[in-house]
Amino acid sequence: MAKVLTKRSENYAQWYNDLVIKADLAENSVVRGCMIIKPYGYSIWEKIQSELDRMFKATGHSNAYFPLFIPKSFFSKEAEHVEGFAKECAVVTHYRLKKDADGKGLIVDENAKLEEELIIRPTSETIIWSTYKKWIQSYRDLPLLINQWANVVRWEMRTRLFLRTSEFLWQEGHTAHATKEEAIEETEKIVNLYADFVENYMGVPVIKGLKSENEKFAGAINTYAIETLMQDGKALQAGTSHFLGQNFARAFDVKFTDKNGKQDLVWATSWGVSSRLIGALIMAHSDDNGLILPPNLAPIQVVIVPIYKGNSELDKISNTAEKIRKTLTEKGISVKYDNRDTQKPGWKFAEYELKGVPVRIAIGPRDIANGTVEIARRDTLTKEVIKQENIAEHIADLLVDIQTSIFNRARSFRDKNTCKVDTYEDFKKILNEKGGFLLAHWDGTSETEQKISKETKATIRCIPLDGKIEKGKCIYTGKPSNQRVVFAKAY
RNA sequence: CGGGAUGUAGCUCAGCACGGUUUAGAGUACUCGUCUGGGGGGCGAGGGGUCGCGAGUUCAAAUCUCGCCAUCCCGACCA
Numbered sequence: 016m017a018k019v020l021t022k023r024s025e026n027y028a029q030w031y032n033d034l035v036i037k038a039d040l041a042e043n044s045v046v047r048g049c050m051i052i053k054p055y056g057y058s059i060w061e062k063i064q065s066e067l068d069r070m071f072k073a074t075g076h077s078n079a080y081f082p083l084f085i086p087k088s089f090f091s092k093e094a095e096h097v098e099g100f101a102k103e104c105a106v107v108t109h110y111r112l113k114k115d116a117d118g119k120g121l122i123v124d125e126n127a128k129l130e131e132e133l134i135i136r137p138t139s140e141t142i143i144w145s146t147y148k149k150w151i152q153s154y155r156d157l158p159l160l161i162n163q164w165a166n167v168v169r170w171e172m173r174t175r176l177f178l179r180t181s182e183f184l185w186q187e188g189h190t191a192h193a194t195k196e197e198a199i200e201e202t203e204k205i206v207n208l209y210a211d212f213v214e215n216y217m218g219v220p221v222i223k224g225l226k227s228e229n230e231k232f233a234g235a236i237n238t239y240a241i242e243t244l245m246q247d248g249k250a251l252q253a254g255t256s257h258f259l260g261q262n263f264a265r266a267f268d269v270k271f272t273d274k275n276g277k278q279d280l281v282w283a284t285s286w287g288v289s290s291r292l293i294g295a296l297i298m299a300h301s302d303d304n305g306l307i308l309p310p311n312l313a314p315i316q317v318v319i320v321p322i323y324k325g326n327s328e329l330d331k332i333s334n335t336a337e338k339i340r341k342t343l344t345e346k347g348i349s350v351k352y353d354n355r356d357t358q359k360p361g362w363k364f365a366e367y368e369l370k371g372v373p374v375r376i377a378i379g380p381r382d383i384a385n386g387t388v389e390i391a392r393r394d395t396l397t398k399e400v401i402k403q404e405n406i407a408e409h410i411a412d413l414l415v416d417i418q419t420s421i422f423n424r425a426r427s428f429r430d431k432n433t434c435k436v437d438t439y440e441d442f443k444k445i446l447n448e449k450g451g452f453l454l455a456h457w458d459g460t461s462e463t464e465q466k467i468s469k470e471t472k473a474t475i476r477c478i479p480l481d482g483k484i485e486k487g488k489c490i491y492t493g494k495p496s497n498q499r500v501v502f503a504k505a506y
Numbered sequence: 507c508g509g510g511a512u513g514u515a516g517c518u519c520a521g522c523a524c525g526g527u528u529u530a531g532a533g534u535a536c537u538c539g540u541c542u543g544g545g546g547g548g549c550g551a552g553g554g555g556u557c558g559c560g561a562g563u564u565c566a567a568a569u570c571u572c573g574c575c576a577u578c579c580c581g582a583c584c585a
Binding site: 103 | 544547
């Protein structure tokens with residue numbers, strides 16, 4: 016088989032890039048840092064969207080849409096927030112073009128300068144809280160539980176398809192609550208929801224935790240995150256949920272009257288996951304032959320490929336294939352019968368492997384004669400020949416098996432690459448040799464974190480929520496610590 | 507914004523040190539024909555180029571010089 020992908024062992028970053036392009040997920044746009052998400056890649060995003068959207072609605076949230084443009088002045092209202100985002104904002108200054116002097120090109124019409132510049136949203140807290148001010152007067156208006164599906168722009172220096180692009184797709188939830196406790200409960204509810212989704216749909220194990228002061232969201236009191244581990248030993252933050260306290264309510268003067276007639280600032284949360292999840296999906300599971308998709312998110316769960324000579328053979332095979340497709344579809348399985356005559360069977364095998372379709376069914380003359388089909392599973396690349404009877408049950412079970420087996424594989428990789436470290440020497444050694452999650456004691460200060468990060472490139476991914484209380488000494492300063500935190504090099 | 511590199515067919519690139527047998531090439535992709543078909547198949551034919559842009563040197567420039575533009579990689583920044 017022709018090798019179209021760079022091997023992971025040769026160059027992991029190149030493998031990732033090859034895979035994204037060759038599996039037809041996305042490509043670079045002419046605008047630097049932006050990507051074109053191609054139909055197959057977008058269909059994966061749609062699967063992610065529809066599951067999450069269902070989960071958000073099941074927990075009482077509603078969708079709304081706020082504008083792309085945010086007045087510049089809104090941004091400066093929350094000090095930490097502006098600090099965090101100012102350096103990566105795209106700014107709209109004019110609203111009209113005109114022909115240039117020689118009448119051929121276009122230039123910005125200086126007469127069409129905006130009185131106040133507009134920021135293309137890097138996140139929507141400010142525009143949303145300026146709106147919430149109008150919506151919230153009483154405790155009766157709370158809680159306000161809103162999500163939006165949108166694109167945002169963060170002018171990044173260096174970009175990588177799906178992992179970091181100047182424009183990306185995401186959902187952002189913005190909720191308002193009457194009490195601190197309720198807001199914290201919401202923040203935790205969402206981080207659990209994200210963990211549930213990433214583990215059970217994406218098949219990627221997560222560590223839930225709190226971000227350190229250095230790493231938390233600009234403007235938040237606390238940031239909860241789910242951290243995942245990629246096959247190259249680097250961590251990827253897969254989702255965040257922020258407890259914003261009353262910071263944004265204060266900045267935008269959003270107050271409500273409680274049951275006792277007393278006024279108070281509203282408590283806030285915000286949370287999001289992005290198209291970066293697709294990057295996590297790729298890097299957690301895929302191999303040198305291409306993408307491996309978990310059945311729960313695969314746009315095509317089963318592909319049927321006919322193997323034939325001439326039309327009469329194809330007709331017989333199509334007859335069987337269509338029957339199988341029908342019984343599978345009735346079970347809620349998404350099936351594609353690829354009867355294109357323009358590509359050869361071998362070509363199709365390689366193609367669907369590259370695209371990560373979990374199960375392939377091949378049907379040829381031999382199968383027609385024997386009443387069988389050949390079934391190949393993408394995760395293990397194994398094949399078996401089975402009878403056509405009860406195929407729907409067999410495939411349904413197989414899909415469940417694949418889903419759990421790729422999760423287990425990712426989890427055992429994660430566990431193998433998570434180790435407790437007690438000295439700075441070991442820390443540096445393990446970090447360089449294999450990477451992964453390093454559980455180490457830390458004295459709790461930003462200075463120490465920054466020094467470690469500067470010397471080793473490893474950052475604190477999170478302070479795990481289920482971490483045990485355990486006396487120890489900071490690996491860097493030797494000062495006392497009560498809990499191990501998760502260090503890793505990260506994307 | 508610092509450091510490095512690269513722009514030649516849709517894509518990946520050779521050719522450039524030493525200017526002229528190269529009518530600008532290869533692989534791949536594409537089109538047609540044919541044999542095929544249980545893992546990206548074989549054979550034959552065909553189409554496709556302002557050699558990044560602009561100026562200069564020269565009898566002659568993809569090749570030498572200068573300027574410009576763009577992109578990529580490594581850092582600082584980050585979901």
